[in-house]
Amino acid sequence: MSREIMSDEDQSKIGLASLRTALTPMVWGTTYIVATEFLPAGRPMLAAVVRALPVGLAFVLVGRTLPTGHWWWRSAVLGTLNIGAFFALLFVAAFRLPGGVAATAGALQPIVAAAIASVVLGEPFTRRVVVAGMLGVAGVAMLVLGPEAALDQVGVAAALAGTVSMAVGVVLTKKWGRPVDLVTFTGWQLTAGGLVLLPVLLIFEGLPAEITTRNAAGFAWLAIVGTGLAYSNWFRGIQLLPVSVVSFLTLLSPLVATLIGWIALDEALTIVQTAGAVLVLVAVVTSQRRRRSS
Structure with missing residues (x-):
């Protein structure tokens, strides 16, 4: 494992970027209460499509730029990994597993992303990352696992696949960069991910008979704040921060x-x-620190 040395100035820049990027997983942490208190029951795919597709199309219209050349397939790949496949697998896991088990599986994402980034991007995979990853998984498990936790093979497979999907999506987003402005780039991915989810919604759930004002308010929060603004901020953070830094911020969501x-x-x-919450915070802080140069 290599050791990473950074100047005080670089450390400060990463710290500020980390604080801003941390707002995204914190906003994602509101998804559970919004889904349970505002959205129609038993409609996870509807929530996923409404989160991604309308705001994605709106962003594309605002940017007035479509992908060109290899960015057609790259946008499709990133949209599928970061949005479409991730949302679908997340909801399969949520239905087949207690929430604590699914969240604990998701806590593996930072260390998986850091390992992939070490191979694809050459980022250092340090002892600090390993320790922070172990603390993060332990902290989330203590935070959300209950005595009723049970394992389902399909659910576990979906949770782990979702974890890998997001990890690979983060690494490829970092590797391929951003060829256009942030709003357009986010719009490409949200549109691609929403189009992946749309047939799943139509086949397995269908459209609801009615949407109440309360439902509309919940959808608006998830689409505009929890997805549009949150993912724009997330993709900016991926460009500015090492994968081993940005991926650990997802621990703030549970x-x-x-x-x-x-x-x-x-x-x-x-x-x-409470002890689990403390461990999660220690994991996040540990992952953000880098060895300063003299």
Whole structure:
């Protein structure tokens, strides 16, 4: 494992970029309460399509630029990995596994992404990354796993596949760069991912008979804030930060979801969960620090 040395100035820049990028997984942490309190029950694919496709098309219209050359297939690949396949696998795992098991499997994503980045991008895969990854998985497990946790082979496979999908998507987004402005780039991916999910919605769920005002408010939050703004910020962070830094920020999502449940839904917060929250924060902070040059 190589050791990474950075100047104080570089460390400061990465710190500021990390704080800004961290807003995205924190916003993603609101998805659970919005889905359970505002959206139609039993309509996960509808939520996924509404999150991705309308705002993706809107971003493309605003940017007024379509992909050219190899960016047609690259946008399709990135949209599938980061949005389409990831959302679909996430919802399969959520239906077949207790939420804690799915979240714990997702906590493997940072260390998987860092390992892939070490091969594809040549980023250092340090002991610090390994330790932070282990702390992150342990912290999320303590935070969200309950005594009712049970394993389902299909659910576990979907959760792990979703983890790999997002990890590969992050690495390829970093590797291929961004040929256009951020809004257009995000729009390409959200549109591609939404188009992947649309036939799944039509085949397995169909369209709802009605959408209430409360449903519309939930969809608006997830689409505009939780997807459009959040993914734009996320893709900017991927360009600015090493994969081994940005990927660990996703650990903040289950932490925020748990805290919202405790504050807004009056859910109990045990000593074990509190210790897990501390471990998650330690994992995130550990992953952000780099060895300073003298």
